[in-house]
Every structure is written in C-alpha cells, then in structure tokens.
Amino acid sequence: MRFMLTFCLLTLSSMVQAEDKFITIASTTSTQNSGLYDYLLPQFTADTGIGVRVVAVGTGQAIKIAKNGDADVLLVHHRPSEDAFVENGYGIERRDVMYNDFVIVGPKGKASFESLENALTTFASTEDYAFVSRGDDSGTHKRERELWATFNLSPQGKWYREIGAGMGAALNMSASIDAYTMSDRGTWLSFGNKGQLGIIIQGDDILFNPYGIILVNPEKHPHVKISMARQFSDWIVSDKAQSIIGAFSVNGMQLFCPNANPEDNINVVCPSSIPRTD
Amino acid sequence: MTQLTIENLNYTSDDARLLKDINISHKNNGITAIIGANGAGKSLLLSILHGLIAPTSGRVAWDGASATKGKNTRGYVFQKPIILRRSVRDNLAYPLKVQNHPKTGQAEAIDQMLELSQLSHLADQPAASLSGGEAQRMTIARALITQPKTLLLDEPCSNLDPASTKLIENMIHSFVAGDGSVYISTHDMAQAKRLSNVVFFLEAGQLLEHKAAKDFFAAPTTREGRAYLNGDL
Amino acid sequence: MSILGEAIDLVLSADAELGGIVGLSLRVSLTATLIASILAIPLGAALAVWNFRFRQVLIVISTSLMALPPVVVGLMIYLLLSRAGPLGSYGILFTPMAMIIAQSVLIFPIVLALTREAILPINRDYKNLLDALNVTPVQRLKTLIWDARFAIVTALLAGFGRALAEVGAVIIVGGNIAGFTRVMTTTIALETSKGNLQLALALGIILLSIAFAINILIHWISSFGRKYQVTR
Numbered sequence: 001m002r003f004m005l006t007f008c009l010l011t012l013s014s015m016v017q018a019e020d021k022f023i024t025i026a027s028t029t030s031t032q033n034s035g036l037y038d039y040l041l042p043q044f045t046a047d048t049g050i051g052v053r054v055v056a057v058g059t060g061q062a063i064k065i066a067k068n069g070d071a072d073v074l075l076v077h078h079r080p081s082e083d084a085f086v087e088n089g090y091g092i093e094r095r096d097v098m099y100n101d102f103v104i105v106g107p108k109g110k111a112s113f114e115s116l117e118n119a120l121t122t123f124a125s126t127e128d129y130a131f132v133s134r135g136d137d138s139g140t141h142k143r144e145r146e147l148w149a150t151f152n153l154s155p156q157g158k159w160y161r162e163i164g165a166g167m168g169a170a171l172n173m174s175a176s177i178d179a180y181t182m183s184d185r186g187t188w189l190s191f192g193n194k195g196q197l198g199i200i201i202q203g204d205d206i207l208f209n210p211y212g213i214i215l216v217n218p219e220k221h222p223h224v225k226i227s228m229a230r231q232f233s234d235w236i237v238s239d240k241a242q243s244i245i246g247a248f249s250v251n252g253m254q255l256f257c258p259n260a261n262p263e264d265n266i267n268v269v270c271p272s273s274i275p276r277t278d
Numbered sequence: 279m280t281q282l283t284i285e286n287l288n289y290t291s292d293d294a295r296l297l298k299d300i301n302i303s304h305k306n307n308g309i310t311a312i313i314g315a316n317g318a319g320k321s322l323l324l325s326i327l328h329g330l331i332a333p334t335s336g337r338v339a340w341d342g343a344s345a346t347k348g349k350n351t352r353g354y355v356f357q358k359p360i361i362l363r364r365s366v367r368d369n370l371a372y373p374l375k376v377q378n379h380p381k382t383g384q385a386e387a388i389d390q391m392l393e394l395s396q397l398s399h400l401a402d403q404p405a406a407s408l409s410g411g412e413a414q415r416m417t418i419a420r421a422l423i424t425q426p427k428t429l430l431l432d433e434p435c436s437n438l439d440p441a442s443t444k445l446i447e448n449m450i451h452s453f454v455a456g457d458g459s460v461y462i463s464t465h466d467m468a469q470a471k472r473l474s475n476v477v478f479f480l481e482a483g484q485l486l487e488h489k490a491a492k493d494f495f496a497a498p499t500t501r502e503g504r505a506y507l508n509g510d511l
Numbered sequence: 512m513s514i515l516g517e518a519i520d521l522v523l524s525a526d527a528e529l530g531g532i533v534g535l536s537l538r539v540s541l542t543a544t545l546i547a548s549i550l551a552i553p554l555g556a557a558l559a560v561w562n563f564r565f566r567q568v569l570i571v572i573s574t575s576l577m578a579l580p581p582v583v584v585g586l587m588i589y590l591l592l593s594r595a596g597p598l599g600s601y602g603i604l605f606t607p608m609a610m611i612i613a614q615s616v617l618i619f620p621i622v623l624a625l626t627r628e629a630i631l632p633i634n635r636d637y638k639n640l641l642d643a644l645n646v647t648p649v650q651r652l653k654t655l656i657w658d659a660r661f662a663i664v665t666a667l668l669a670g671f672g673r674a675l676a677e678v679g680a681v682i683i684v685g686g687n688i689a690g691f692t693r694v695m696t697t698t699i700a701l702e703t704s705k706g707n708l709q710l711a712l713a714l715g716i717i718l719l720s721i722a723f724a725i726n727i728l729i730h731w732i733s734s735f736g737r738k739y740q741v742t743r
Binding site for chain 3: 016029032033037038067068069070106167168171172175191192194221265
C-alpha cells in the first residue's frame with residue numbers, strides 16, 4: 001500500500017513539473033497533420049527556450065478552446081471566424097502567417113470537369129458522384145459549405161455524406177468508396193493512404209486558404225502567457241520563420257506559402273498551382 | 279469460573295416463538311450439552327449466548343456482562359466450518375491478528391494448536407483443501423488459539439465419521455482440562471452422554487430440563503425428556 | 512498484407528519517440544488505475560458488506576458510469592478543467608494529469624463493481640465468523656479485500672486495460688500534444704487520420720500485445736486464486 005502511494009506521488013509530481021516555460025496553441029489538424037509543426041516548432045524552442053504545445057482540432061473547436069482561455073495562441077484558417085473572434089474581444093493582434101489552397105480530390109480517371117463550378121454543379125445535379133463532407137464545423141468544412149453557396153447549390157441527398165470527422169477520416173473514406181472530397185493541399189500532399197485518389201480540381205481563386213495567428217486577449221483571460229505568446233507571434237512572422245515555412249516540403253512539394261510580409265522579398269517562390277489573391 | 283445468566287429470554291421470528299421464557303443461572307467448568315430434537319432451538323440459543331443474534335426480549339450475561347460484549351473471551355465454532363481463503367496456518371493466525379495479540383509467541387501458539395488438531399503436516403496447505411473433519415478441527419483450533427475461557431460449539435460433529443468425531447472430542451477434553459468451560463449443542467445423544475456433565479434439554483423453544491448429565495440420562499423428569507431419550511422425538 | 516509486414520518492422524525498430532509514447536501510455540494508465548483503485552476497492556468492499564444509506568444510489572450511479580462512453584467522460588472532465596470551468600485555475604487541462612483524472616473516472620466504476628462482485632460471496636461465507644470474532648469494520652474490509660485479492664487484481668487489470676485502450680476521453684482532455692500528452696491510442700487516431708496506416712497498425716500491435724499480456728496475467732492470477740476457494 002505504501003509502495004503504491006509513493007509510486008503515485010512520484011508519477012504525479014514528475015508529470016506536473018515537466019517544463020514550465022511553454023505556451024499552448026489551439027490550431028487546426030491541417031497544419032498538424034502536414035508535419036509543419038514538427039518541422040517548425042523545434043526551431044522556435046531552440047531560439048527562445050519556450051516549449052510549444054499544440055492542440056490540433058477543427059477550426060471551430062480550436063476557437064472554442066481559445067475562447068475558454070485554454071490556449072494562449074490561436075492559429076487557424078477561416079477568416080470570417082477569426083475576425084469575429086477578434087471583434088468579440090476574445091483575441092488581439094491578428095496577423096497573416098501563410099496560405100495554401102484547397103483542392104478537390106477524387107478517383108483518378110473517373111470523370112473530368114472543366115471547372116470547379118462545373119464539378120460542383122455536376123455533383124449536385126446528377127447525384128452520380130459521392131461527395132464526402134467533413135461536417136465537423138472545421139475551417140475546411142465551413143469553406144466547403146461556402147463553395148456550394150457561391151454557386152447557389154444546396155447539396156443534399158444520399159450522394160452527399162457528412163461524416164462529422166477530420167480531414168484524414170474524410171480522405172480515408174473517399175479513398176475506400178471512390179468519392180470526391182475537398183481537402184487543404186497540405187493535408188492532401190502528406191496524406192499516406194491516397195489509393196486511387198488524385199487532384200481533380202485546383203487553382204481556382206475561390207480555393208485560397210489563408211492561415212492567421214491571433215493572441216488570446218489577456219483582458220478576457222488574465223492567466224494567458226501574453227508575452228511568450230507575443231514572442232511566438234513575432235517569431236512566426238519573422239523572415240527566419242517565414243523562410244522555414246516556405247522551405248517546408250513533403251515528397252518534394254511545397255505545402256505552405258508564407259505571406260506575413262508580402263512586400264518583403266523573402267526569396268520564397270510559391271508554386272504556380274497555389275493561387276495568389278493579393 | 280464463568281457465570282452464565284439468562285433471564286426471561288424470548289426470541290420471536292415471523293410470529294413464531296422460537297425460544298420461550300428461558301431462565302438459567304449456571305456456573306460450570308466442565309462441558310454443558312445443549313440437547314433436543316431438530317428445531318428445538320439449540321443453535322439459536324447458542325448464537326444468542328455469543329451475542330450473534332439479539333434476543334427479542336430478555337437478557338443474557340456472562341459474568342454480569344451482556345453477551346454482545348467480551349466476544350474475545352469466548353471461542354465459537356459453527357456447524358459448517360467457515361474457512362478463510364488462506365493456508366491452515368494463516369487461518370489459525372487470523373484471530374490473533376484481529377484481536378491484537380502480542381506478536382511474540384504467536385508462531386509457537388500456532389504450532390501448538392496445529393499439533394493439538396493434528397494438522398501440522400497440512401499447515402501450509404490452502405485450508406480449502408482440507409477434508410470435512412480436518413476443516414472442523416481447524417476451526418476449533420482457531421477458536422481455541424486466543425485462549426478463551428469459554429468455547430461454544432454448534433453441532434461440531436454432525437456429518438463427521440466416528441474417527442473425526444473422536445479427534446474433536448479429544449480437543450474438547452484437552453480444553454476442559456485447561457480449566458475451560460464448554461457449551462456444545464448436539465443431537466447426538468451418545469456424544470452428549472460421553473462428554474457432558476450438565477445438560478440443557480430444549481423442546482419446542484422451552485428449557486424443560488437443566489441438570490447434571492448423569493441425572494438426566496438416568497431419569498429425565500419430563501415426559502418430553504423421556505420421549506427424547508427413547509428416540510421418540 | 513504488406514501493411515502488416517511494414518507495421519511489424521516498425522514495432523521491431525521502435526525509436527525513442529515511439530518508446531516515449533508507449534511509456535506515457537503506461538504511466539498515465541497505471542497511475543489512473545492506482546488512484547481509482549485506492550478509492551474504489553474500499554468503497555466496493557463496503558458496498559458488498561453493509562447496507563448503508565445511499566447504497567442503492569451509489570450502485571446505480573456507478574453502474575451507469577460504466578456505460579458512459581469515454582468521450583462523454585472526457586467532455587465532462589474537459590468542462591471541469593477548462594479555464595472557463597470550476598477547476599480551471601489549476602491549469603491542468605491538456606496535461607497528463609488531466610488524462611489521469613479522466614481515466615480514473617473511467618476505471619473507478621469498473622473496479623468498484625468488480626470488487627463488490629468479488630467480495631459478495633466471500634462476505635457471505637465469512638460473515639458469521641467475523642461477527643463471532645468481533646472484528647472491527649476496518650479489519651472486516653481488510654480481511655475481505657485480502658482474501659478477494661486475486662479477483663480484485665483481475666479487476667484492476669481489467670480497468671487498466673480499459674484505460675490503456677481508451678481514446679475518446681484522453682484525446683479531449685489531453686489534446687494529443689506531441690511529446691507531452693500523446694499516447695498510443697491518440698497516436699493511432701492521428702496516424703490513421705494522416706493515412707499512415709502502417710504506423711497506426713504498428714501501435715495497434717503493441718497495444719494488442721499489452722492487452723494479450725494482461726489477459727494472460729488475469730488468467731494466471733485467477734487460476735492461482737481458485738486454489739484457495741472453498742468448493743465444498
């Protein structure tokens with residue numbers, strides 16, 4: 001019995017202390033799954049001695065975590081939600097960090113579409129093509145809903161499957177049932193189980209996918225580590241970090257385009273497949 | 279020598295009066311047999327004597343103290359052996375442990391009891407592996423290990439063969455030889471005759487006879503007592 | 512079956528990161544099991560022995576808790592530990608501590624119910640003897656727990672197994688933070704979502720091996736316990 005208690009206390013204490021100089025970032029699965037954080041964050045920790053704990057969830061949930069004050073920094077990709085977050089006083093100092101784009105992926109060689117509008121209209125009118133929707137209130141899901149609305153389409157029916165899961169699950173399902181889905185390019189490129197899937201539509205301006213960083217407002221949540229959070233925000237828009245982001249690639253493909261300082265020439269060439277709307 | 283006092287003892291369960299107006303004042307250093315037919319109330323009386331069951335009315339006292347007190351000064355053996363899921367040795371050690379006996383001398387006391395109960399060769403076996411007779415010897419040894427003044431035995435030899443019964447009776451005799459007093463309920467008349475010097479004869483919840491064993495067996499005063507001895511009850 | 516082959520290669524070439532993940536899994540689940548058992552074993556024994564007030568209520572609550580999906584437990588603990596919640600000021604959301612708390616809550620009703628079940632028949636056997644020996648309530652519980660120890664250890668292993676295999680609660684309260692709160696099950700979820708089925712399967716194999724070892728242990732312990740059981 002005494003042994004058990006001692007063991008418990010030791011284990012608990014070893015877990016509590018761990019590291020005390022750290023910040024918590026609420027972010028999206030798309031950045032996490034691409035492997036960007038594993039590549040980028042160790043360099044921040046090396047520069048500043050500050051550890052970074054990333055909680056990667058959908059944009060909707062990430063914003064809720066930040067609203068509750070359970071994170072110090074928010075890094076997500078849905079501009080309207082981000083602006084609302086700041087307007088409502090939950091966040092401060094929003095900055096652009098980087099962007100990539102969304103792509104429509106689907107079974108290669110099944111059908112070809114001349115444009116995004118043509119593809120979506122065909123899906124909705126013929127109902128012959130299965131489309132997997134995230135259905136999880138994530139940034140990608142919100143953007144996908146906006147796409148349909150842009151073309152005055154309201155997808156519903158057996159062909160339109162809202163799975164309420166992450167990007168990976170949506171891709172896994174699409175691969176196994178030969179369905180179409182919308183993915184951010186980063187997750188798509190680093191996804192390991194593509195099967196028969198390939199990019200069907202890309203390059204439309206409307207598929208632009210920018211990421212922004214926001215500090216959680218210390219007036220709302222006095223306990224947030226505002227100075228370390230600001231240090232992180234300053235660092236990620238620095239030329240050094242922006243170059244690292246631009247240099248990050250998976251299988252030889254660049255995943256994100258840094259755009260914190262568009263006027264600076266930081267020597268990053270973004271692939272032409274990623275559209276720029278400056 | 280312990281004084282047992284029972285005053286106006288009644289026990290009622292579901293409107294059945296299982297014990298009726300029992301009064302006993304008794305001092306005995308030998309063996310008292312509680313006898314009677316099945317259902318006469320022998321086991322119930324024994325349970326009440328140890329304070330395991332509270333009487334509906336009346337009072338039971340040992341040396342003036344209520345039966346619910348001083349359980350440590352008495353040992354109690356159940357008809358069906360209650361076996362702790364431990365080795366024989368640990369079964370014997372258990373009462374010493376829970377009644378906070380001094381640690382020194384425990385091992386010797388246990389060895390002594392193992393010898394008395396002729397279980398030394400089984401000391402480290404799981405008690406569950408014992409035969410019926412061995413198990414009952416173990417529970418008697420477990421009751422005796424705290425050196426009680428009084429030993430209460432509830433039909434300890436029912437379902438046992440004569441050889442096992444003999445071993446148990448030897449244990450009882452050796453306890454009495456050490457100045458202990460014994461109360462044993464039994465429906466085995468021959469055993470009661472062999473062992474006891476005093477008899478409580480119960481019939482239908484009433485104490486009909488309370489006298490020296492030799493007198494009871496020679497000439498019971500009640501009709502029921504005669505019927506019982508004739509094997510008619 | 513090439514995925515399986517690659518997965519086995521990954522297990523065999525386990526690197527430090529994988530080791531850390533497995534280690535954290537074991538540490539969190541073991542601690543949670545110990546915490547849950549310190550509370551649940553005595554209470555389970557008490558529920559088996561005494562008919563006190565709220566006994567039925569406690570039994571009903573604990574049985575219902577057993578049916579709760581881990582996600583709901585995770586959500587409850589999340590709301591409790593969030594900065595916006597009542598225990599927010601401790602700042603333990605997204606830490607291993609939060610995971611331990613969630614798993615303790617998950618394990619508690621299992622250990623409670625199994626302990627109670629293990630002790631009920633022993634209490635039935637022992638009750639008269641313990642009454643006759645006039646043992647104190649604490650001694651009574653200690654005796655029953657000790658003599659039910661094989662069944663109780665089995666209960667603990669069952670709880671440990673559930674904790675180790677659980678993903679829904681720890682991913683919510685731990686946040687699956689790399690190198691900090693990432694355990695085997697959350698890694699499996701993450702790697703599956705990344706389409707890295709080999710790595711996910713490799714971790715699944717490790718988890719399966721541990722579950723297998725636990726079950727062998729359970730089997731072995733119960734066979735040991737049977738020796739002391741009265742069958743008469």
